Amino acid sequence: MEQLYQQVILDHSRQRSGEGELEHPDGESFQVNPTCGDECRVKVALEGDTITTLAWSGRGCSISQASLSIMHEMLEGHSLTEAEDLGETFRELMHGRGKELSAPKQEKLEDLSAFTGVARYPARIKCALLGWMALRDALLQAQYGHKEGAAE
Template identity: 80%
Template sequence: MADAMEQLYQQVILDHSRARSGEGELESAHGSSFQVNPTCGDECTVQVRLEGGKLETVAWAGRGCSISQASLSIMHEMLDGEHLQRADELGDLFRELMHGRGKELAAAKQEDLEDLSAFTGVAKYPARIKCALLGWAALKDALAQARA
């Protein structure tokens, strides 16, 4: 059963790295952040536009491994149009998963992560954690700029 779940998780990551959601640039962003993972060279820029307490639009551009690109794609799908509080909560929850070194979170938290739960296995590899969190670091910085 564990092997079947791991294969499913790997497939989710591969699917999102190939068919990327939210990739592009915003013409009038309220916040923008460029981040680089010096370990492997992955890089991304995340741009946000806010409206009435919501993350009206989030877009990203980047290059790197399937893990970083899939994480950005799923981030976009889960947060585009969401309330800022939800964006903060999901970012914190994803960071908690990544720092768990491959251990699943409580069932309710794991369910709340939706497709992000596919990164549970990635968290077993410290060098890959940075790949998964790269876009989330850019999002956090872009949101801080937009809120200022």
């Protein structure tokens, strides 16, 4: 199973879903992991409470890039509530230090379950969560109409 999980991460880091630009985002956030140098910029467009477009750019290890790719696949076109719920479940997985979650939560995570093994390595948890931190910030900006946290 661990080999399958590793393959999911490698596949997503090579064929990145959602990587690209968004011309006029409602919110955006640039985040850096100072420990390893990974970085990402997440941009979102909202229509009501739906994430209509989620785009990202970045560089870093396969874990951070795969997490961003899977995040895009799972959240574009979904509601803010669904995004927050999935983000919270993923953070729970990452802080579980490699323990699997309950079966319903694991099912909800779909390909994000591949990061179960990553959670055993504290230095790698930040890599997996980097894009999710950027998403949370970008969504707050989009909802409340200011981009003070966005870096240029």
